[in-house]
Amino acid sequence: MSASGDPLYALSAAVLADVLGRVADAGDIAACRLASRALLAASYLCPPASTSAPPTGAAAGARAGAVPPRSARPLRTSPRFSGVTSGPCRLTRPMGRVPPMTRCAEVAAWAATSAAAVLRELEIADYWPQACWRKAEALPLPLISHYCQNLVKLGLKNAWLSVEGLKKMPDLIHLTLEFIRLDDEDLNQLNECFPCLHTLNLIGVGGLKDPKIHLLHVKACRWEVSNVPRSLVVHAPDLVFLELKCIRPDTLILDSPSLSTLKLTIDKLGATVRVDGLLRLTNLRIESLDFSSLFPVFIDNRGIRTLELELPESASQYELLEAVNPDYLLRMLASISEVKLAPRFSCELKLCLALCKGSQFGSCLKKLLIHVPQPGSCSHLLPLFEICAPLCEVTVLFHAESADAVRQGAISVCMQNFPDIR
Amino acid sequence: MAAAADSSGDGGTSSGEKTIVLVSSDNSARFEVREAAALLSQTVRRMIDEAGADASGDGITLPDVDAKTLAKVLEYCNKHAPASSSSSAAEAAPPAEGEEDLERFDREFVRVDMGTLYSLVTAASYLKIEGLLNLTCQTIADMIKGKTPEQIRKTLGITSEFTPEEEDEVRRENAWAF
Numbered sequence: 156m157s158a159s160g161d162p163l164y165a166l167s168a169a170v171l172a173d174v175l176g177r178v179a180d181a182g183d184i185a186a187c188r189l190a191s192r193a194l195l196a197a198s199y200l201c202p203p204a205s206t207s208a209p210p211t212g213a214a215a216g217a218r219a220g221a222v223p224p225r226s227a228r229p230l231r232t233s234p235r236f237s238g239v240t241s242g243p244c245r246l247t248r249p250m251g252r253v254p255p256m257t258r259c260a261e262v263a264a265w266a267a268t269s270a271a272a273v274l275r276e277l278e279i280a281d282y283w284p285q286a287c288w289r290k291a292e293a294l295p296l297p298l299i300s301h302y303c304q305n306l307v308k309l310g311l312k313n314a315w316l317s318v319e320g321l322k323k324m325p326d327l328i329h330l331t332l333e334f335i336r337l338d339d340e341d342l343n344q345l346n347e348c349f350p351c352l353h354t355l356n357l358i359g360v361g362g363l364k365d366p367k368i369h370l371l372h373v374k375a376c377r378w379e380v381s382n383v384p385r386s387l388v389v390h391a392p393d394l395v396f397l398e399l400k401c402i403r404p405d406t407l408i409l410d411s412p413s414l415s416t417l418k419l420t421i422d423k424l425g426a427t428v429r430v431d432g433l434l435r436l437t438n439l440r441i442e443s444l445d446f447s448s449l450f451p452v453f454i455d456n457r458g459i460r461t462l463e464l465e466l467p468e469s470a471s472q473y474e475l476l477e478a479v480n481p482d483y484l485l486r487m488l489a490s491i492s493e494v495k496l497a498p499r500f501s502c503e504l505k506l507c508l509a510l511c512k513g514s515q516f517g518s519c520l521k522k523l524l525i526h527v528p529q530p531g532s533c534s535h536l537l538p539l540f541e542i543c544a545p546l547c548e549v550t551v552l553f554h555a556e557s558a559d560a561v562r563q564g565a566i567s568v569c570m571q572n573f574p575d576i577r
Numbered sequence: 578m579a580a581a582a583d584s585s586g587d588g589g590t591s592s593g594e595k596t597i598v599l600v601s602s603d604n605s606a607r608f609e610v611r612e613a614a615a616l617l618s619q620t621v622r623r624m625i626d627e628a629g630a631d632a633s634g635d636g637i638t639l640p641d642v643d644a645k646t647l648a649k650v651l652e653y654c655n656k657h658a659p660a661s662s663s664s665s666a667a668e669a670a671p672p673a674e675g676e677e678d679l680e681r682f683d684r685e686f687v688r689v690d691m692g693t694l695y696s697l698v699t700a701a702s703y704l705k706i707e708g709l710l711n712l713t714c715q716t717i718a719d720m721i722k723g724k725t726p727e728q729i730r731k732t733l734g735i736t737s738e739f740t741p742e743e744e745d746e747v748r749r750e751n752a753w754a755f
Contacts, residue, residue: 161735162695170702170714177718185751189726191735195747 163193171197274303280312280333297321300348311335318344331356340364386427409433417453422467424448437461442497444470446479450487462488465497472503481507489518489542501526504535511538518544526552527565537572545575597621598636599647606644607636608651614658619705641703646696649689653709656682687716691734 163171175197178184187194277299297320299309304322308329315336327349337360339345346369349355355370356377367388368376374393379400386406389397394411398418401407405425409417409432416438423445430452440463441449454462466475484507488494496504504525520543525536536551543549549569553562569576597615599608615621624637639647657679687694698713720732730737739747 161733162692163733163735165695165699167699167702170698170710173710174698174714174717174721177715178721180722183722183724186724186726186729187721188751189739189744189747190729190733190737192738193735194729 161191161193163191166193168193168197275305276308277303277306278310278312279314280310300324318348321348323348323350325351327351328353330354331358332360333358335360337362340366342366342368346370419443419449419453421445421449424452428452433457439463441465442467444474444478446484450479450483454487454491459491461493461495462491463495463497464500466499466503468499470499470503472506475500475503476507476510479507481511485511485538485542488539489520489544492519493522494520495524496526498526498528502528504539508535508538518542518547520544520547522548522550524550524552526554527557528554537568540569540573540576543573543576546577547575548577597625599651600636600638601644601647602638602640602642603644604638606647608647610651610655611658614651614654617654617658617706617708619707620703639704642700643696646693646700649693649697650700650704650706650709653686653712654706656686657708683712687712691732 166174171193175184175187175194178187184198188198189195296311296316296318299306300322301320303309304324304326306324306327309324309327310329310331310333312331312333312335316332316338318337318339321344328351330345330349330352331354333356337345340363342363346367350370350372352370352373354375355368355373358377358379359381360379361381361383363380363384365386365388366380366384367390368378369388369390371391372393373391375396376389376391376394377398378387378389380387380402382402384401385404386408387399387401387404388406388408388410389399390408390410392410392412394414396416397409397411397414400420401422403421403423403425406427407425408427408429410429412432413435414433415435417433417436418440420442422443428448433453436453436457437460439453439459439461441453442465443449444467453459523539523543525539527536540549551565553565595612596609597612599610599615599621600606601608616625621637621639628637642650687697689697694713694716698710698717701709701713717733721729724732726737729735737744
């Protein structure tokens with residue numbers, strides 16, 4: 156029977172893509188692509204999906220000792236190399252012991268094919284987080300920059316990355332590095348070779364000394380950094396969203412005049428802080444105990460409209476009391492339109508509110524969200540309700556195990572004493 | 578293949594449930610089925626809605642489904658249709674059969690040759706019967722798992738049409754998997 160007479164050809168491309176989309180293993184998809192042109196074409200149409208499952212079936216022979224993890228949910232996998240439209244490609248290294256050079260060799264061998272040249276999206280992740288500690292298995296990132304010049308989106312996880320020989324990738328606009336050891340202490344190579352990024356995610360990236368993000372077009376950035384770097388600098392004129400998690404940098408410079416949303420998790424603000432360019436900052440989330448430093452820098456004399464406050468996990472109510480004067484806190488909250496007090500902050504607020512002296516000042520507070528720990532009542536929240544503006548919308552989230560009587564009681568007290576609150 | 582027709586002649590079963598007549602592509606067979614079973618097909622539902630007041634008693638012709646395949650499809654629909662005959666209940670009510678019974682039925686239903694399986698998946702796609710499409714596509718997908726390219730060709734009844742150069746190129750592109 157000739158190929159065109161094969162009954163498989165009677166199935167539409169959409170149906171074949173549906174079938175291949177249900178094949179859970181990347182190795183099986185690869186076998187299908189080798190089986191016939193129709194299946195090869197259909198694999199370009201499969202919906203993309205991520206997987207951390209190791210190859211099985213025909214591909215398993217090359218991975219001696221690879222065992223599917225019991226907890227792995229079978230996910231739909233579809234490595235796609237598209238010559239026409241963008242198609243994500245996800246390569247996940249399996250469990251099992253593989254010689255170090257095999258890793259570089261396999262990425263290099265794949266990168267040199269015509270498939271790599273047309274890729275628009277690529278994610279490479281090692282199954283083992285410890286891979287970022289092994290320099291011998293450094294991923295050939297420069298090879299990717301050399302062969303995958305059309306990449307728009309790149310994600311790398313669990314690896315040690317060398318940047319020697321890295322070429323400029325002007326089309327790359329999304330970059331995610333997660334649990335990466337990067338041989339680029341100050342991020343100079345990253346800034347130079349990925350100049351057109353719109354989104355940058357640096358999550359648990361190590362090997363940094365005095366990192367500076369200097370990107371003219373980046374609009375959104377997530378940066379989680381350890382306590383090793385002593386200075387953190389962001390020069391990004393178009394940056395609108397920044398989520399920064401750090402420990403206690405000596406120097407923090409945010410030169411981002413377009414920034415409107417900042418989520419900051421920090422143990423302690425250092426001596427050198429420059430954030431005077433944040434004229435458009437309106438949405439702020441702070442997770443810290445260092446309020447005495449942070450509030451004057453980020454809230455006072457700014458037009459903050461929404462504020463969320465949270466404490467570090469180990470913080471106690473006494474530490475909160477030491478960190479911020481209760482009356483100052485109330486006055487500050489009253490100057491914000493929308494306030495969310497996250498669970499730990501809400502929980503430790505009780506002592507603080509008990510020591511408030513008065514709340515006779517004007518208020519802009521129109522929306523308030525607060526959590527009530529179990530088993531508690533919410534009588535301690537009365538000082539907080541007193542600073543609410545008329546028609547303020549208050550949301551109290553009770554613990555799931557709170558008794559109905561407690562909830563009803565709180566609502567009654569609130570409605571009796573604060574009829575203006577919704 | 579003859580259709581099973583009711584004796585009332587007025588578009589209803591002997592129990593008074595509304596029925597719909599479906600005609601195969603070659604006009605060789607007419608099938609009178611419960612409305613609830615027919616409406617498992619979104620294509621049939623749309624055809625009825627579009628015909629509206631112009632709907633005739635001659636039945637709905639399905640141009641892309643031959644008699645043998647239509648009979649098999651309707652076997653599935655009759656089994657999976659809800660007990661009630663109203664169109665809204667067809668969407669919300671559970672099928673009359675228990676879940677285990679349906680699973681057993683489905684397993685046996687797809688024990689067919691590849692030609693029939695391909696016809697069923699094509700018909701399910703054209704008729705937009707979600708459950709049948711899921712069942713048949715998943716069956717083919719399960720046949721592919723764990724097989725080499727040669728085994729996949731043998732199972733699916735296909736021949737390799739790659740030139741040696743083309744096969745080398747595809748093999749290199751996918752070398753990471755092998």
